[in-house]
Amino acid sequence: MTPVIEVKNLKKYFPTPHGTLHAVDNVSFKIEKGKTIGVVGESGCGKSTLGRTIIHLHESTGGQIFLDGNDITKLKGKELKKVREKMQIIFQDPYSSLDPRKTIESTIREPFVVSKRYSKSEIEEKTLELMSLVGIDERLRRSYPHELDGGRRQRVGIARALALEPEFVVCDEPVSALDVSIQAQVLNLLKKLQIERGLTYMFVTHDMSVVRHISDDICVMYLGQVVEKCEAKELFARPLHPYTKALLSAIPSTDIHNKTKREILKGEITSPINPKPGCRFAARCPFAVEACHQPQVQEEVSPGHFVTCCRVHEIQKI
């Protein structure tokens, strides 16, 4: 089966006064239809930029993007507009991603109007249909965003993203701004919609328990590069890259009796501007040796489990 989305060696660099910022560097993966890939990493690791570059909100610097097997990397103008309908995004902050001067109804209606595919009465009908799909009461149609709570606003963002029946949706931290009880409501909604509509998700988040719950596969990013990639279960059961291990052990566990020994990383994420060749995590890595400062290759350690670390086998023995 052709994957819905495939990226090969995708790069996105930003010029800055101090040099080139390597936000996304040589990232490759595929997502099959109806599946979810989770992208995790700390702030500034390039996970949001990756999502935005795939759906052409940023122009890529290098590499290729395929949608349903077609290379869409270089599309422009009308062709790009057509492809964009199939790829949508749900933003992190439901407080700033909705137009404060538009009613809920007109925000949800907008994609239909822009697409010019429907008559006025069809648009009306479809808007109401969408509102009930994401669980917004019809009585709220003329409300403004400031009158809604975070959970409802995020539902509006979801409705807007799904209006033109996309195949692929980038969910950029869609529940990070919500309280746990509301977060669970929205996560269940996203899952229900995925099953009903066969949606393919890329789920960007820094919350490891959310990503574990929603993803089929997970990519762990560090400073623009994917350091580890495998099935969600496998990643939590058998993390191999030292960064993944540190990330997982830093999560405060709700189990009060089983206090696991935590590996606390020293130092902070370094700058992605003009990075040196070699492993970008080496500066903080407790296992770093001379060889880590040479360019690293991705290795398939076990079927479907990819790690970019030259010492992965030695570390396992330690």
Place this chain on the structure above:
Amino acid sequence: MAKEMKKEESPFLQIKDLVVEYKSDDQIVHAVNGVSLNLGKGRTLGLVGETGAGKTTIAKSIMRILPDVGAKITGGEIFLDGRNVLELSETEMRKIRGNTVSMIFQDPMTALNPVQRVGDQIAEVVRLHNDEKVNPEKRAKEMLEIVGIPAERYYEYPHQFSGGMKQRVVIAIALACNPDLLLADEATTALDVTIQAQVMDLIGELQKKYNTAMILITHDMGIVAQVCDDVAIIYAGQILEYGSKEQIFDYPTHPYTIGLFGAIPSMSGDEMWLHPIDGLPPDPTNLPEGCPFSPRCQYASDMCRKDGIGFHMTEDGHQCRCCRIEEIKKMKREEDQK
């Protein structure tokens, strides 16, 4: 300044029936509705709840830094080391703030003054509260080192620091005068997990060293599990469940607490669906009669909606405000047996 040692009989911090309201135009926001809690020296209390539950308002009431216009403490007492802070003059309060009690604010990006050197911002607290024997600049440099920032960065400005480092500066300010009580309001929420782990470790170390009492305001059950001794679950300005960490995590009793635990995606489970709590927190300008959680509670009966909130305390001090607690326990047992 030498801090007087008081008798250990009453807890260091004691809040009794605190009520706080915000008035705006013609509405009254009932932010805190009768909160009572105790905290001893060196202990950590986790204050857990959703946005708008009143957690920050409680902390600000202790510091008496609620906004002058609109906010009003309409009932209750707050005893700090035996003194009711609500009766103190502003001059006396100034001596307490930053010295006896200090607060770490949620957002390190906005808590620092962008046009003042970070070192000077730490030195300022020391200058205000210490006698002349302590050199503020020296103490500030010491504090920087304690929080893991080289002292030579004293002369830099906040924008030259990363998020994690800024939060460490905020912590250095809060701890510069060895406070007896530290109020940490979502102190690590804005940080990445690996940095959060560093910062929590640091706070824990310093707390142990100076025997500081701490109120940790958070919505992250994981942090509570790792750090706190006691936990208060707060909802619509009331404490619904209150007890030791073991009591709350091993025997959650209130339907809201149970709901909160159920809504967290588990790290090990493979559940297809999460169990959200239906509905939304109540509007604080228009709280429901009776138990504030009753509109969302699957066990709510007419009694909950009318007569209000029960109060139940076990012998070992586990408090739960639910009038159907015994019935719910029985129902749960029957469910489990099935």
